[in-house]
Amino acid sequence: MAxxxxxxxxxxxxxxxxxxxxxxxNRRHKQFRKKGEADAFLVTVRSQLAAGTHTPDSASITVEEAAGLWLERCRRDMLEATTIRQYRAHVNLHIVPRIGATKLSRLTTPxxxxxxxxxxxDGRSRDMANRVLRSLSAVVAEAKRKGLVAANNVRDATPIKKGRRGESRPEMPTRDELKAIIRATDDQNRPLILTAIFTGLRASELRGLKWEDVDLKAGVLHVCRRVDRFNQFGPPKSAAGTRDIPLTPTLLKTLKEWRLACPKGELGLVFPTGAGNVESxxxxxxxxxxxxxxxxxxxxMIDGKDEEGKAIKVPDAKYSLHALRHxxxxxxxxxxxxxKRIQTLMGHASIQQTFDTYGYLLEARDDDKAAMAAVEIGLLT
Known part of the structure; x- marks a missing residue:
């Protein structure tokens, strides 16, 4: 009785x-400066007890302690080293400094x-803030799994919306820039550049691609592995990352020729170093x-200096390799x-991710069969 x-x-x-x-x-109590605050607390407690979501402050651990349990679970589950490193950065740089001392029982939706x-x-981008919130949600989910908190209030929080339309559009080469890049590519590197442009593989997937994943008879590329920054092989980023991508006619011809000239190695990589190892x-x-x-x-054109130390404008590469995926x-x-087809080919975990990234480009159309062969028209001719 309260x-x-x-x-x-x-x-x-x-x-x-x-x-x-x-x-x-068990008998619990909590002290307040005003009677109205105590009344409001008991109203909340009664509601939480009825819903089975109440955790007393004295029985609750802090967000920092819960984050430690979550990171330990990630290590135990043998997640990729780069993934754990990213999660640890979310915890140490963003979560712990701001709310690490907060009890999970007090981590309300507001x-x-x-x-x-x-x-x-504090200047974090919307994308980074959403990533940190996803990590925080995983922290609380792990604590809930262990019975240390009854509810995951992070999931009920208001998601951080994208900025104005066009504000977060991915950077990518124009069609004319793609044509210029292809023309400037030598024969040795042409297979990699064409594969990046016409399959949309992530850099980690390109680096981990093996010849056993390329069906040159059927003209299909099977994405089933990737390598991290430490050159360790692992599965794609998500279950949706395992996918089949049809090869355009010219890319298929290029890869058949490259298969004969490709450096040999025990790993059987499509784009290895000269010694046949994983390229960084x-x-x-x-x-x-x-x-x-x-x-x-x-x-x-960026600021630079000439041989005499005078300030001049110098050319600098415009895009990252990921821009070819876009x-x-x-x-x-x-x-x-x-x-839906774009989602599948890109290996996106959800259709929402596809719309969030390329919604300004998407139009509802029907047929995609002839499109795969038509993609390269205008670039290679």
Whole structure:
């Protein structure tokens, strides 16, 4: 039975104490400065007890402690080293400094919304804030699994919306820039660049692609693995990342020729180092894609200095390798592939992710069969 009584502490301070019994029948109490605050607390407690979602403050752990349990679970589940590193950064850089000392029992939906607002005020991007909130939700979910909190209030928080339309559009080469890049690519690197443009593979998927994943007879590329920054093989980012991608006619011909010239190695990689090992992302950028953009004059002009130290404008590569993935999606959309088909080819976990990224390009159309062959028209001719 719940009750409120007035108490005078040994210090002489007067407080209002709310007494109640939790779901296990244990007596609990909490002190407030005003009677109205105690009344409001008991109303909330009764509602939580009825719903089975009440956790007393004294039995609750902090967000920091819960985050430690979650990271330990990630290590135990043998998630990729890069994934754990990213999660740890979310915890150490964003979550713990702001709400690490907060009890899970006090992590209410309004408190989570306030945390999200604080991330934005502190200069974090909307995308980063949403990633941090997803990690926080996973932290609370793990605590709930262990019986340390009854509800995951992070899931009920108001999601951070995208900015104005066009504000977060992905950067990608234009059709003319793609044509310039292809023209400037030498024969040795042409297979990798064409594969990136016409399949939309992530850099990690390109680096981990094996010849056993490429069906040159059927003209289909099977995406079933990737490598992380430590060159460790693993599955695609999500279950949806395992997918089949039809090869365009010219790309199929190029890969058949490349199969004969490709450096051999025990790993059987499609785009290996000269010794047949996994090529690093940094080397692909520094030795291939950035110099390639300079040759193609797909550049931004930035401040630099000449040999005499005078300030001049110098060309700098305009795009990351990931921009070719976006370009592939844009080419498919241009040819009329449906949003669901785009989702499948890109390996997106949800159709919402596809709409969030390419919604400004998507149009509902019917046929996608001839489109795969038509994608390269205008670029290679």
């Amino acid at each position: 009750s409120i009584r007035r108490r005078t502490l040994p210090s002489g301070k007067t407080v209002w104490q709310a007494d109640y019994r939790d779901a296990a029948g 408190a989570v919304n306030a945390f999200a607002d604080q991330l934005l005020r 992302h940094g080397n692909i950028l520094a030795r291939l894609f950035w110099p390639l953009q300079i040759r193609a004059w797909v550049v931004n 370009a592939a999606a844009a080419l498919w959309i241009e040819q009329g592939l449906s949003p």
